Structures are given as C-alpha cells and as structure tokens.
Amino acid sequence: ILLRIVVYxxxxxxxxxxxxxxxVGRKWGGKKRTAIFALAFCLAVSYASEEFFGIADITGAYFAGVMLSGTRKTTEYIFDCTNKMSYMFFSPIFFASIGIKTELAGLNGNLILFAVVLTAVAIITKIIGCGLGARLTGFKTYDSISIGLGMVSRGEVALIVAQKGSMAGLIAGTMFPAVVLVVIVTTLITPLLLKVGMKRQTPDNTEPPLPVGA
Structure with a gap:
C-alpha cells in the first residue's frame, strides 16, 4: 500500500x-476551450486515482484543482464555469444518488438512537478536536472554541466516505440514514452554534477597519 501511495x-x-x-499561462483556443479542458482533466485524474491507484476519486479531483490553481487570468473563468456546472448538474446527481441508496425501510428505534448518539459524538469531537488544534497554534480559548463550533458541520465528504464504505461492504445499508442525519443536523446547527459562540468580539474574529478612501 505504501509503495502504491508513493507511486501515486x-x-x-x-x-x-x-x-x-x-x-498554465498558455492560451488553448479561447476561454471556453480552457474550461472544457480543465473539467476533462479533473475527471481524468479522478478516474485514474480511483481505478489505478485505489485512491478516492475526490482526492484526485482535489489534486487536479491544485494543479490548475495557477492558471493566471483563466482561473476565475474556470472556477465560474465549473461552479455553475457543479451547482446545476453534478451536485443534484450526487445528492439524488445518495437519496436512492438511503434505506429507510429498516429504520427502527435502535438505529434512531444510534443516529442521535452518532450526531452528538460528531459535534463534540469536532469542537474538541478543532478547538484543541486552534489552541495549540496560539489562538485564545474563546476563539478556539469558536473555531471548533465553526467546524462542526459535516458535508458532502462525509456522505462520500460513507458511500465508499457502503460500496466496500464496510457499512450496512441500514446504517446509511444515520450518516445522512448527522450531515443534515450538523449543517443546520453550525450557524446557530456560531451565532452563540461569536457573540463576543475579539481581535481574531473581527475584521480590521478598512483604511479611509479604500
């Protein structure tokens, strides 16, 4: 496994x-062609990562984005095009596929209790883990807690990991609704936690005033 990662x-x-x-920095027949190339490149790296190296496709997509991040004047255009396409096309397909694979038929009292406990653990561990990391890097205690609260949300990455686990047979299909519940609850509760956790202004959570005439 280590050798495969090194080769990757x-x-x-x-x-x-x-x-x-x-x-990077070259013109590829106009901006439209550049955006198409960037999308195809990201898909190709994602596929190669998963198919040939056993690395999650989202990891390959991330590294592909890093490689394209220095495309100078075309960076904003690529981001704008891919962001719209993701919002209008890829994201709905992804969440629809998650919904299709969510089995509600086997949901019972034990699974609901497990989902509640899992949600509580997800919230507490994010607050402690991220807050402690922030404290160790020099933030004040109050700001560290605020950072931990801001990191509570579990998004699409948690769903992707759960989906990978389900495909590998590591997570039963009946357990999937619990993960979905964690994502929904933590996403909804994070803004409320931040509102409470950032009531007090500190130098680290307050933007400096803009200079006069800016």
Missing part, C-alpha cells in the same frame, strides 16, 4: 509538471 504521488508530480509547462 510520483504520478501526480509528473502530471503537475506537464500541466504547468504546457497549460
């Missing part, structure tokens, strides 16, 4: 070198 990073380094040398 060598693969990424080679691809990054090629992209930086032949794509």
């Amino acid at each position: 990073f060598i693969f990424l380094a080679v691809i990054a070198f090629i992209v930086r040398k032949f794509f």
Whole structure:
C-alpha cells in the first residue's frame, strides 16, 4: 500500500509538471476551450486515482484543482464555469444518488438512537478536536472554541466516505440514514452554534477597519 501511495504521488508530480509547462499561462483556443479542458482533466485524474491507484476519486479531483490553481487570468473563468456546472448538474446527481441508496425501510428505534448518539459524538469531537488544534497554534480559548463550533458541520465528504464504505461492504445499508442525519443536523446547527459562540468580539474574529478612501 505504501509503495502504491508513493507511486501515486510520483504520478501526480509528473502530471503537475506537464500541466504547468504546457497549460498554465498558455492560451488553448479561447476561454471556453480552457474550461472544457480543465473539467476533462479533473475527471481524468479522478478516474485514474480511483481505478489505478485505489485512491478516492475526490482526492484526485482535489489534486487536479491544485494543479490548475495557477492558471493566471483563466482561473476565475474556470472556477465560474465549473461552479455553475457543479451547482446545476453534478451536485443534484450526487445528492439524488445518495437519496436512492438511503434505506429507510429498516429504520427502527435502535438505529434512531444510534443516529442521535452518532450526531452528538460528531459535534463534540469536532469542537474538541478543532478547538484543541486552534489552541495549540496560539489562538485564545474563546476563539478556539469558536473555531471548533465553526467546524462542526459535516458535508458532502462525509456522505462520500460513507458511500465508499457502503460500496466496500464496510457499512450496512441500514446504517446509511444515520450518516445522512448527522450531515443534515450538523449543517443546520453550525450557524446557530456560531451565532452563540461569536457573540463576543475579539481581535481574531473581527475584521480590521478598512483604511479611509479604500
């Protein structure tokens, strides 16, 4: 496994070198063609990561985005195009697939209790883990707690990990609703926690005033 990971990073380094040398800063037949190339590139790296190296496709997509992050003037255009496409096309398909795989038929009292406990554990561990990390890096206690509260939300990555576990047979289909509940509850509760946790203004949670005439 370690050797495969090393080879994977060598693969990424080679691809990054090629992209930086032949794509970044160059014109590829206009902006529209650039955005299409960027999307195809991200999909290709995602597929290669999953199929040939056993690395999650979202990891490959992330590294592909990092490689394209220095495309100078075209970066904003690529982001704008892919963001719209994700919002209008990919995101609905992803969440629809999650909904289809959610089995509510086997939901019973024990699973509901498990979902409640899992949600509580997810909230507490995020507050403690992220808050402690912030405290160790020099933030004050109050700001560290605020950072922990802000990190409570569990988003689509949790759903993807749960989906991967379900596909690998590590998570039973009946357990999937509990994960979905964690994502929904933590996403909804995070703004409320932040509102309570950031009532007091501190130098770290307050933006400095803009200079006069800015």
